[in-house]
Amino acid sequence: MSANYRSRRSFQLVYVAIFGALSIVMGNIRVSFPLGSPNLGSTPVSIAAVTSPGVLAFAVGIIKGLGVSLWTGQFLIEFPAGVGDGIMAFLTSRLSRKINPIYAVIAGQLTRYVFTSGMIALSLSLTKAPIFSTFLSVWLGMVPAITASVVANAALSGLAVAALKKFYPVLLEHHKVSKQTP
DSSP: OOHHHHHHHHHHHHHHHHHHHHHHHHTTOBOOBTTBOOBOTHHHHHHHHHHSOHHHHHHHHHHHHHHHHHHHSOHHHHHHHHHHHHHHHHHHHHHHTTSOHHHHHHHHHHGGGTHHHHHHHHHHHTTSSSHHHHHHHHHHHTHHHHHHHHHHHHHHHHHHHHHHHHHOTHHHHTTSOOOOOO
């Protein structure tokens, strides 16, 4: 193994650990809304999505799920939410290569209606029968809470990415696919 490879791997591990830790801490910060009190844990996941390759951003989502599960003791809710956020981050990372990263994080947060809510509803409904009607009722019941979470996290993520774009734009460009002319 070359020194460059080891250095890059070390940086990636530190990067995932830092954003994972931020997502755990922010997962315990709640914002009061009329529809519920969402946490801000998916904001660091969204930021990691536009500043790193999709696999690293997915890992941040998994760390968020595991960490918040351990912190809150709500494994059936928080770990599936982390998996859903990881999928959201992977897709956001891919999307940010094609469109403005601010729009990418907002679109990514909107996918949480499907991925994060869907994973939580699947997790909770697997313990009940019939599974499909339970899944649908759990998923529909989460719409107000996930709406509050999407609004809070999309706003904070969008602001953070806008600040990065203005003050440290190279961070948002390092993982973009370069367009080469034939």
